[in-house]
Amino acid sequence: GAGVSQTPSNKVTEKGKYVELRCDPISGHTALYWYRQSLGQGPEFLIYFQGTGAADDSGLPNDRFFAVRPEGSVSTLKIQRTERGDSAVYLCASSLRTSGSIYEQFFGPGTRLTVL
Amino acid sequence: LAKTTQPISMDSYEGQEVNITCSHNNIATNDYITWYQQFPSQGPRFIIQGYKTKVTNEVASLFIPADRKSSTLSLPRVSLSDTAVYYCLVHNTNAGKSTFGDGTTLTVKP
Numbered sequence: 001g002a003g004v005s006q007t008p009s010n011k012v013t014e015k016g017k018y019v020e021l022r023c024d025p026i027s028g029h030t031a032l033y034w035y036r037q038s039l040g041q042g043p044e045f046l047i048y049f050q051g052t053g054a055a056d057d058s059g060l061p062n063d064r065f066f067a068v069r070p071e072g073s074v075s076t077l078k079i080q081r082t083e084r085g086d087s088a089v090y091l092c093a094s095s096l097r098t099s100g101s102i103y104e105q106f107f108g109p110g111t112r113l114t115v116l
Numbered sequence: 117l118a119k120t121t122q123p124i125s126m127d128s129y130e131g132q133e134v135n136i137t138c139s140h141n142n143i144a145t146n147d148y149i150t151w152y153q154q155f156p157s158q159g160p161r162f163i164i165q166g167y168k169t170k171v172t173n174e175v176a177s178l179f180i181p182a183d184r185k186s187s188t189l190s191l192p193r194v195s196l197s198d199t200a201v202y203y204c205l206v207h208n209t210n211a212g213k214s215t216f217g218d219g220t221t222l223t224v225k226p
Contacts, residue, residue: 004159031212042203042216043160056213091159104150105214107159 002026004108006092012114013082021077021111025094032075033105034067035091043091049075082115089113120204125221134191136220138204141185149180149187152203154219160203164189191222199224 005024013019025032031050035043045059049069057067064082069075079086089112093105121139128134140149148167152160164171166178166187177190191198201219 033212033214035216040218042201042218045213045215048212050212058213093159104162104165105160107161109157110159 004092004094004106006090006108006111008111009109010112010114012116014116015082015084017082017115019079019082019113021079021090021113023075023077023092023094023108025073025075025092026106027073029094029096029106030072031095032069033093033095034075034077035093037089037091037110046077079113082113084115087113087115120206120215120217122202122204122217122220124218125223127223127225128194129225130195131193134194134198134222134224136189136191136202136204136222137186138189139186140204140206143184143206144208146208147184147206148208149178149184150205150207150214151176151178151187151189152205152216154201154203160216163202194222194224196224196226198222 007022033048034046036046037043047054047057047060047067052069052072064080067077089110091107091110093107095103095105148165150165151163153163154160164173164176164178166180168180171178179188201221203216203219205214207214
């Protein structure tokens with residue numbers, strides 16, 4: 001079956017511009033996560049959704065970052081007034097659940113964002 | 117969330133068994149231990165997860181001592197294609213947030 005997909009795969013923008021990054025999770029997965037990964041570092045948690053609601057947004061770096069998941073499936077990460085420091089690979093993952101016993105997160109290939 | 121510590125890098129040769137140890141001294145009662153593998157330009161991929169003692173699947177084994185303050189990922193008979201970054205996570209069963217460290221870069225040589 002289809003895995004997690006992310007679009008676009010690459011995005012180049014200019015400082016100060018607004019960008020949207022899209023994530024299509026695996027069908028039926030109720031939990032969705034966004035991470036940011038800089039070169040040579042592990043993924044950094046940004047936010048996770050359980051259904052339509054953001055259950056934990058403690059990783060969002062500031063109010064320029066916002067994410068939505070209006071119908072409990074597709075999610076969009078929105079970045080306003082982009083800065084050069086926002087350049088990174090943005091990863092999306094989904095899972096069947098977040099609590100209880102063993103579960104795994106399925107990651108997409110990521111969107112590479114470059115802010116010039 | 118418990119902080120994890122892993123070696124930055126490891127080298128091995130094809131056919132050898134590789135053991136990567138992760139320290140998580142502040143692990144809580146509700147925390148599970150999960151390992152992911154990541155290849156360049158790809159998202160991480162789940163390898164194995166456990167709570168205590170030993171867990172084995174088709175690709176790896178996970179050893180967790182009784183105090184759970186560390187864990188060891190064991191990869192039997194590695195091949196060149198196992199060259200990747202390996203991440204140890206400690207995840208609370210009651211929260212969705214996962215904290216990745218900087219991982220261990222494993223290089224398998226011919």
